[in-house]
Amino acid sequence: MKIGILSRNKRLYSTRRLVEAVESRGHEVRVIDTLKCYMDITSSSPAVWYHGEKLEGFDAIIPRIGASVTQYGLSVIRQFEMMGAYTLTESIALGRSRDKLRSLQLLSRKGVGMPKTGFAHSVDNTKDLITLVGGAPLVIKLTEGTQGKGVVLAETNKAAESVIDAFRELKADFLIQEFIKEAGGSDVRCLVVGKKVVAAMERTAAEGEFRSNLHRGGTAALTKLTPEERATAVKAAQCMGLNVAGVDILRSNRGPLVMEVNSSPGLEGIEKSTGKDIASMIVEFVETNAKPNNTRTKGKG
Ligand SMILES: Nc1ncnc2c1ncn2[C@@H]1O[C@H](COP(=O)(O)OP(=O)(O)OP(=O)(O)O)[C@@H](O)[C@H]1O
């Protein structure tokens, strides 16, 4: 097969591992810098160009799209879909997952457990919204944040109102969420490939911090998932339409609660803490599923 990996930098751990896995399984690989692609949007013959060359003949595209290039990355993936290429992460699924609010709305429809969440535009509703999610302590988060940035814990209703007012003033999109105290600063990252959780790690926040992100000093450890946790992670990935997903779950008194579904999950933390060759599992999935025009959404988005 000829497999293209959309990635800004071939030295990134996840990109390197995917390249290794593709090659070791006997395929041809090419790392394509997402931002250097340009598109010819022509009736009946859409094309992607790269340094003066038309990109053709790819059996599959594996997108690794960083949060800062979501919009352009989406249009590149969509262009490949228009050309009939198989994309492991489809543009529609990526678009859903990059908006926390949209993701939670989709998950709620399918009955996936989640922290009680609220969203509003008008300042008139701030107090009511706080009441809706059960009052302080509560979490306020930017809908497009990553690595724990823009996630704030408000311990009192007064603090919550101040933060909400500040975010409003900045014209930032945010949601507010019930704080799951019993999770104790830990969450579980479930790596889903196809219809299986292939690896999981528990991340625990640094002392004095409630965010478990590794970028915020959190530490990772092995963990054993319950069948309910596995089923929840797979269902969440499926709701988003993602073949590969990093599903973050909080362990609560009422069972697993999905916090978010990541569409370009990093492989370093999870491969190192579990010792599993996840890159190869991803490539194996591509081998089985990549057929022309075989994406779920068929580029209709
Ligand atoms: N409702 C909540 N209750 C308890 N802890 C929470 C809640 N929401 C978030 N956290 C903690 O804060 C961390 C960051 O939140 P979240 O994952 O929503 O943000 P993010 O910026 O998108 O991070 P990521 O880099 O994983 O995409 C979580 O990993 C979790 O430890």
Ligand SMILES: [Mg+2]
């Ligand atoms: Mg996120």
Ligand SMILES: [Mg+2]
């Ligand atoms: Mg997270």
